[in-house]
Amino acid sequence: MKVIGISASPRQDGNSDELLNRALEGAASAGAEVKKIILNELKFGPCQECGGCDRTGFCVIHDGLEPVYAQLDDADAIVIASPVFFASVSAQLKMMIDRFQCRWVAKYILGKGGRSGRRRKGALLLASGSYKKEFFENSRAVVKAFFATLDAEYSGELFCGGLEKKGDAAKYKEYPNRAYEIGRELVING
Numbered sequence: 721m722k723v724i725g726i727s728a729s730p731r732q733d734g735n736s737d738e739l740l741n742r743a744l745e746g747a748a749s750a751g752a753e754v755k756k757i758i759l760n761e762l763k764f765g766p767c768q769e770c771g772g773c774d775r776t777g778f779c780v781i782h783d784g785l786e787p788v789y790a791q792l793d794d795a796d797a798i799v800i801a802s803p804v805f806f807a808s809v810s811a812q813l814k815m816m817i818d819r820f821q822c823r824w825v826a827k828y829i830l831g832k833g834g835r836s837g838r839r840r841k842g843a844l845l846l847a848s849g850s851y852k853k854e855f856f857e858n859s860r861a862v863v864k865a866f867f868a869t870l871d872a873e874y875s876g877e878l879f880c881g882g883l884e885k886k887g888d889a890a891k892y893k894e895y896p897n898r899a900y901e902i903g904r905e906l907v908i909n910g
C-alpha cells in the first residue's frame with residue numbers, strides 16, 4: 721500500500737509538518753510504503769483557467785507539479801497536512817488543488833475519472849493558532865471537494881488548535897499520538 725503525505729506549510733518542521741511526519745510513521749508501522757511531498761519546494765503556479773484540459777483532462781502547464789499528478793494517481797491513501805491561514809488552507813495547498821481542475825474535468829465532464837474499482841482513502845491534518853471551528857470547517861470543505869475529485873474517501877481528520885510557534889504540536893502529546901493512529905488506521909482499514 722502506498723501512502724502519500726502532502727506537506728502544505730511553508731514552514732518545514734512546523735506544526736502541520738510534525739503531524740504529517742507522525743501520520744506517515746504510523747502508516748509505515750502498519751507496512752505502508754510512504755512518501756512525502758513538500759509543496760513549498762515545488763516550483764509551480766496556479767490554474768490559469770485556460771481550458772487547456774477541457775478535451776483531454778490533462779493540464780497543459782508543464783512545471784514542478786507535473787510529477788504530483790502521477791504520484792497521487794498511484795497512491796492508495798493521501799494525507800494532507802496544512803496550517804490554517806486566514807480561515808482556510810495554505811496558499812500552497814489551494815494552488816495545488818486548483819491545478820487538479822483537469823482531474824475534475826476528466827471525472828465530471830469527460831467521464832474518464834475513477835480508479836477502476838480501486839478504493840483509496842484520504843485524511844486531513846490541520847494546525848491552527850486558534851480553536852475556531854469555522855476555520856477548520858472551511859478547510860475541510862476545500863479538501864473534501866479535492867478528495868471527491870480524486871475518488872478518495874474522506875477517512876480521517878485531526879484539527880489541532882492552540883498551535884502558534886514551531887514546535888508547539890510536539891508539546892501536546894495527544895496531537896502527534898492521534899496523527900500516528902490516523903496514519904496506522906488508513907493502512908489497517910484500507
Ligand SMILES: Cc1cc2nc3c(=O)[nH]c(=O)nc-3n(C[C@H](O)[C@H](O)[C@H](O)COP(=O)(O)O)c2cc1C
Pocket residue numbers: 729730731733734735736737802803804805806807808847848849850851852855883884885886
Ligand atoms: C499567513 C498566516 C495566516 C494565519 N492565519 C490564521 C488564522 O486564520 N487562524 C488561526 O487560528 N491561525 C492562523 N495562523 C497561525 C497558524 O495557523 C499557526 O501558526 C500554525 O500552527 C502554523 O502551522 P505550521 O507550523 O504547520 O505552518 C496564521 C499564520 C500565518 C503565517
